[in-house]
Amino acid sequence: MPDTSASEPIIQLREVVKTYHSEAGDYTALKGLNLEVYPGEFLGILGKSGAGKSTLLNMLSGVDQVTSGEVLVRSAEGVIALHTLDENALALWRGRNMGIVYQSFQLLPTLSLMENVMLPIDLCGNYHPRRSRERAMELLRMVELEEHARKIPAFISGGQKQRVAIARALANDPPIIVADEPTGSLDSVTAEHIFELFEKLVAAGKTIVMVTHDQGLMPRFTRYKILADGAWVEEMP
């Protein structure tokens, strides 16, 4: 377990509010949330559907903008206030510093598994034909999909797709991984394998924030927080 008292938080949310405006009226999904995530943590964020979990994940990955408050992330470039970056800067920062895994995998259907994994390397300007290929193969080997490297996503199972998504999240070797219900659409055996993969990554020094509604996973996080109606209701330990 990481020593949260000794180190600086790698992610910090301060009084984060997110309100959606629509013709039906305003809806506040996050109500002044504070959060600190420490290096090496495997933080679980739990809650029921509509609690604001995915919204929170979008805030700390820079996928969505806060209505008020701050999201600060520590990386090689120093502490970055995500809400101050424009779309392009955020994309580059995210590609280098944060891997994201979704429940629906979000692989590009026309690219092979290896090309899907190489895509972040290409887009973040680190592409080198041979080295990128080796890196992608290394990651696919890690997720035990080396022999499927040239297949397209349509020809592999859901669990395999999620492992490719994890490999892709690690392509640029980011210190942080965020995962939104990564086991939500998988059967229990496959979900277990995926979870074990995340545990291995934490053991290897990655910081992981995972959103899930599965309360059975609570004991396996180094820390978890429960969200309801856009506000924290419980934190353990």
Place this chain on the structure above:
Amino acid sequence: MRPRWKKVLTDLWDNKARTLLVVLSIAIGVLAIGVIAGAYVIIDADMSVSYAAHNPANLELRMQDFDTDLLDAVRHYHGIADAEARRAISLSVRPQGSEVWTKLDFIAVQDFKENRINLLTPVEGADQPHNGEILLEEDARDKLGVAPGDVVEVRLRDGTIKPLRVAGIVQDPTTSAADFLAAPLAYVPDDSLPDLHQPQTFNRLYITLDSGQDDEDHIREMLFTVKDKIEKSGYYVGFTRRSKTHQHPLASTVNAVLGILMALGVLIVFLSSSLIANTLSALLQQHMRHIGVMKLVGGRNYQVLGMYLVLMLAFGLLALLIAVPLGGQGAYGLALFIANSIGFALQGYRIVPLAFVAQIAVGLLVPLVAGLAPVLSGTRITVLQAISGDPARFGGGVSESLIDRTLLRLTQALARRGIHTPRPVLISIRNTFRNKRRLALTLFTLTMGGAIFISVFNVRTSLYRFVQQVGNYFLADVSVDFSKSYRIHKVESYIKQVPGVVAVEGWTYATAEILYPDGSLADNINILAPPANTSLVSPLMVAGRWMRPDDVRKLVISESILDAYPDLQPGDTLRLKIEGKEETWEVVGIFKFVGLEGTLGYAPYEYLSRAQNRANRAFSYRVITEEHDRAYQNLMRQRLDASLRAHGFQVEDTTAGLASLDDASESLDILITFLLIMALLTATVGSMGLAGTMGMNVLERTREIGIMRAIGGTDTRIMGIVITEGLFIGLISWVLADILSVPFSYFLSGIVSRAIFNTPIQVVFTPTGFGLWLGLVIILSSLASVLPAYNAARLTIREVLAYE
């Protein structure tokens, strides 16, 4: 290959139908531009080169018979480079064994070897006929259907039939280059003239100038000088024509027609660009998640934009691969077709750099310009909007539109009156208006295609109607010309004895020159003089009145006089040089006629016959028969010819109907065919747009279709909804096309008629275009919807609900 470029490649390859749709829509426009631009450049260059290479006469004088003494004298006039003399006669010819006579203009050439002006190009067989032989111009060969070695029969003016062997086929781009209604040409050596019962003298003089051959003012001045000298030598000149060496007389007409085709080509490019915009917009919508994923893993706007710009360039390059080679071939093919139709030679197959560059520019720029807006908006989408797959949910905005509200109110109002619109029909109608931008672009493409299609039929009818109206100046079923004048009462009594004759009129005519106030030549005029109350002329009056029996030196004149005297009005006078005498004539009316044929005038027989000292006598007679079809006219021509000759009349020629108007209609057919091809291309682009739209609509609604099937929608019902939507779009476009075709018809017919007839014509609307387009749009809409509908219906519920 970098993953991002691999994605571009697979986007091109994996959805072949979409790639084909975009590539073909670009290629059609590029092809049209390449063919027309290439043909334009080839014709522009080769027409004048070919024309000049045949050393065309700068001056042509059709005159009273003359001999080599005058020719030698003319050759020594100051400013003359060369002169040649020929004899032109009009005779009817038929292939041996045939009953159908074709009128040809025979040109007797002094020495084919020494021919230096209006040169002939050998096409087939010999190029120098001997006595008893004839050379035929390509057009004459086509009309007669003969080949070198065949024998044709010539009907001489006394009725004798003279066989001549076809020695060869030639091309003559110069002799009747400007005559819209000219008869096809044939050439004989002048020592065969006695065998044709013709004097061995000349009646046409062809002159080239030693300088200023392309200077209009100099040529006119020289014509004035030469003609004056010839007339002072005691010869009567009936008709003159002047021509530049390096400008084919029909160059401006051909260029104008090609200009119209080019305008339609540009329109096709424009229409295809809206199809491209639509398809790319749909592609970007389908790729929204892909864009989101790329941005999620580090992709910046410019990188994503770059990928889609490369994709658009690839569409353009693929289109160029198809369109450029075809365009080069098509351009030469079109140029060759026009060259053969007009009668000049091309300088050989070649790639036209301008057309090549224009095709590349259009092929690459059109997809970029058309696709830029959808690509820019697509690539600017935020990660959140893209990943959610619902841009409206995060900032796109959703609201009920005016059309939705109107439809709702309409169906509610109908329901209150007990009219219940079937639910599937309502779904189809609402679906039609769901993606309004796409609907607008589809309607625009289909409407423009339809409007052009309908307009071409209106223009076609207007042109044919005008040719028919021109025929109203020549309504006779049979024309009979004698080589001497006879008393009208005598001829009339004999002609009326022939069964089938209804009426007969004796006509006279005169040729004259219209002079400018300084005495120089403004224009030539042929004055026809039927009886003032003739039933054989139905003039299209533009101003003033028709002639009266008591008119003296009064003239009804064709509209082309306005080229020389733009402000001329009825009541004004003109100086005419008629049969050597200068006279002042009053213009009492102006009528519409084919401008290219020169100026035509009508004066009453009652006056002109007296002025020519031939009162109650005539050389030329017009006969009306009981029936007016071509076969009956031919039969009556034969009967009249035989009967009059049997009674001892010196018949020079008898002609059925007006064959030259058939030739004019054939020329129009060629133009109409080109216009129809362009109209069909625009219609094809339009229907491709509709097919693409329906395909995209169904693809985007795959999940909805799955839900409908899950709650009981049958295959037939689902196909019905999709096809009804396609038909609904087609019918909306038909209504819009009908409206738009009105100004289009006026515009197109104005340009075409000015180019061909040198005068605007009355636009006639025909139900054919509207009806045909309605039928086509129903067929095209159904076809465009059937495949997407079938695809939608055959998916299983599991497949559609799993669709992403």
